[in-house]
Amino acid sequence: MPRREKMYEELLKEWCDTxxxxxxxxxxxxxxxxxxxxxxxxxxxxxxxxxxxxxMEEYSRTGEKKxxxxxxxxxxxxxxxxxxxxxxxxxxxNSDWKGITVFYVTQLGETLLHYADLLDEETKKRxxxxxxxxxxxxxxxxxxxxxxxxxxxxxxxxxxxxWELTGEEGYKKKAEELSDYAEAHLTEHGILYGEGKPTDMIxxxxxxxxxxxxxxxxxxxxxxxxxxxxxxxKLLEKVKKSMAVHLEFMLPDxxxxxxxxxxxxxxxxxxxRTSDGCQSGYGRFAIxxxxxxxxxxxxxxxxxxxxxxxxxxxxxMYQESGELPCVHHTICHAKALADLVRNKYFGYKETKETISxxxxxxxxxxxxxxxxxxxxxxxxxxxxxxxxxxxxxKAGHATGGTVTLLYHKKFGPIVxxxxxxxxxxxxxxMQFFRxxxxxxxxxxxxxxxxxxxxxxEAIIETNEKIPYYSDPEKEYNGCVVEVHGRLKDEDxxxxxxxxxxxxxxxxxxxxxxxxxxxxxxxxxxxWPYFYMPLISPHTEQGVPNGKNGFFIKRQGVLLKFMxxxxxxxxxxxxxxxxxxxxxxxxxxxISFRVSEKFFIKLQVSEESNF
Numbered sequence: 210m211p212r213r214e215k216m217y218e219e220l221l222k223e224w225c226d227t228x229x230x231x232x233x234x235x236x237x238x239x240x241x242x243x244x245x246x247x248x249x250x251x252x253x254x255x256x257x258x259x260x261x262x263x264x265m266e267e268y269s270r271t272g273e274k275k276x277x278x279x280x281x282x283x284x285x286x287x288x289x290x291x292x293x294x295x296x297x298x299x300x301x302x303n304s305d306w307k308g309i310t311v312f313y314v315t316q317l318g319e320t321l322l323h324y325a326d327l328l329d330e331e332t333k334k335r336x337x338x339x340x341x342x343x344x345x346x347x348x349x350x351x352x353x354x355x356x357x358x359x360x361x362x363x364x365x366x367x368x369x370x371x372w373e374l375t376g377e378e379g380y381k382k383k384a385e386e387l388s389d390y391a392e393a394h395l396t397e398h399g400i401l402y403g404e405g406k407p408t409d410m411i412x413x414x415x416x417x418x419x420x421x422x423x424x425x426x427x428x429x430x431x432x433x434x435x436x437x438x439x440x441x442x443k444l445l446e447k448v449k450k451s452m453a454v455h456l457e458f459m460l461p462d463x464x465x466x467x468x469x470x471x472x473x474x475x476x477x478x479x480x481x482r483t484s485d486g487c488q489s490g491y492g493r494f495a496i497x498x499x500x501x502x503x504x505x506x507x508x509x510x511x512x513x514x515x516x517x518x519x520x521x522x523x524x525x526m527y528q529e530s531g532e533l534p535c536v537h538h539t540i541c542h543a544k545a546l547a548d549l550v551r552n553k554y555f556g557y558k559e560t561k562e563t564i565s566x567x568x569x570x571x572x573x574x575x576x577x578x579x580x581x582x583x584x585x586x587x588x589x590x591x592x593x594x595x596x597x598x599x600x601x602x603k604a605g606h607a608t609g610g611t612v613t614l615l616y617h618k619k620f621g622p623i624v625x626x627x628x629x630x631x632x633x634x635x636x637x638x639m640q641f642f643r644x645x646x647x648x649x650x651x652x653x654x655x656x657x658x659x660x661x662x663x664x665x666e667a668i669i670e671t672n673e674k675i676p677y678y679s680d681p682e683k684e685y686n687g688c689v690v691e692v693h694g695r696l697k698d699e700d701x702x703x704x705x706x707x708x709x710x711x712x713x714x715x716x717x718x719x720x721x722x723x724x725x726x727x728x729x730x731x732x733x734x735x736w737p738y739f740y741m742p743l744i745s746p747h748t749e750q751g752v753p754n755g756k757n758g759f760f761i762k763r764q765g766v767l768l769k770f771m772x773x774x775x776x777x778x779x780x781x782x783x784x785x786x787x788x789x790x791x792x793x794x795x796x797x798x799i800s801f802r803v804s805e806k807f808f809i810k811l812q813v814s815e816e817s818n819f
Contacts, residue, residue: 227519243282358403422481430490463507524791588715610692627789
């Protein structure tokens with residue numbers, strides 16, 4: 210068996226085995242029996258029934274009865290606790306949101322399409338009755354349900370599956386209607402928009418509501434499946450092109466750079482918390498697009514890296530920091546992995562040829578006007594600069610020309626922005642830490658309660674050669690970004706002006722900046738601060754290098770940090786963390802006077818070269 214296919218099957222089995230162990234079978238009460246308990250949330254998540262599909266895939270491959278039993282108990286628990294008389298399904302026992310009916314219907318329909326011959330007649334009859342009842346509800350009420358673009362798109366897939374199972378033209382007509390609606394939400398650049406309220410909004414900067422995580426892990430995979438079932442080849446080609454554009458945001462280690470998206474609150478380094486994963490969508494085109502196959506492999510490797518004791522953790526540093534995994538992530542992502550395994554990697558055959566991801570081949574400066582996001586690349590350095598002004602939730606994501614992500618191919622992630630202020634936008638679908646202090650991990654200027662990361666009107670420009678003052682050279686060659694804006698609070702009130710210049714070369718990343726204010730504001734006692742939370746687990750040690758510098762060593766690679774002013778917050782025992790992204794950070798900062806220029810420089814090198 211090829212190594213990739215083996216890894217996919219082994220990871221799926223590991224996840225399913227652990228879900229079986231977490232299923233409640235000792236207690237007979239109907240609100241408990243058959244549900245899957247979450248180790249972190251200490252509750253049964255309403256969408257645990259979505260694990261029926263991966264359980265049936267495991268049963269079909271191994272013949273082990275425990276998977277079939279688990280699937281049957283999940284169905285019974287869902288019937289007794291989550292289904293309404295009209296066929297709809299609620300999100301959780303304490304939630305009346307019914308949009309998630311589309312996910313349950315889709316996975317149940319796929320189960321019936323591919324595994325019905327493994328079921329006894331009574332079970333098959335009950336599952337088909339549930340499918341048809343709930344599919345009819347979606348056909349009639351999907352527009353009344355509302356929600357973001359992901360719901361009508363995933364419903365198009367559910368309707369296409371319903372048409373496959375029944376042959377009823379009403380389902381096909383609804384699938385075509387919903388897929389046409391989805392197609393209308395592809396920009397001329399190939400970006401899928403609609404993750405906002407309203408879905409068709411246009412911001413002051415001309416941006417659309419876009420969330421990378423939901424697009425690549427849920428909406429685009431569903432739309433590709435719908436198009437394939439309906440035989441809509443033109444739409445299938447459009448989806449493939451869109452997926453290629455979205456793939457430009459995948460980092461070399463398989464992570465999805467959603468450090469800027471509207472639903473940043475659900476972002477974790479490997480994707481999005483309650484969506485299914487990119488495996489089925491990108492796997493569908495694996496034969497004709499080798500880079501898609503490579504993306505599936507690298508992202509699955511990252512999922513494996515973040516899996517401990519059989520469960521997918523919410524970020525790369527959750528487990529070592531002592532946080533527990535929410536079982537939601539495993540349940541959802543097991544579906545996409547099951548789809549990949551069932552389709553035997555969609556026919557892709559391994560090759561010895563080295564396949565690069567689009568971002569590894571990008572030009573130095575890549576601008577996305579639909580989101581006012583700029584990707585930078587020089588050598589092994591990758592950076593993301595966001596001026597995205599669409600707000601999904603207050604303080605929900607960084608903007609203002611913020612460096613929302615900084616990555617080095619040999620060192621790994623260096624900076625990753627989370628929510629400006631972490632709070633539970635979706636209480637049932639987000640995680641709160643039990644053992645770590647939650648801090649903002651976004652690089653930013655702050656002064657007197659105002660911040661650069663809240664500036665939605667920042668002007669961001671790129672140049673190839675700009676003079677700068679912290680280096681004796683008169684001009685600079687490389688990626689250069691200039692940012693001008695005003696410090697603001699989360700309600701939009703403005704204060705002093707600020708200016709950044711970012712400069713990226715093959716060997717370094719430089720931030721230069723200043724704060725400019727009227728004379729009366731300059732007399733404030735508090736000085737401005739620039740925060741630069743650097744990703745570093747507590748197992749790493751920062752080595753001071755005078756008052757203005759230090760080193761971080763990671764697997765034979767060194768990150769050298771230098772600043773124009775004294776570094777504050779470099780306490781070896783101190784770390785902060787944010788559930789978004791899922792990283793521990795050293796919460797460092799420098800302070801400086803108003804109108805005084807500052808700089809921060811980062812270099813990465815092999816240990817022997819420093």
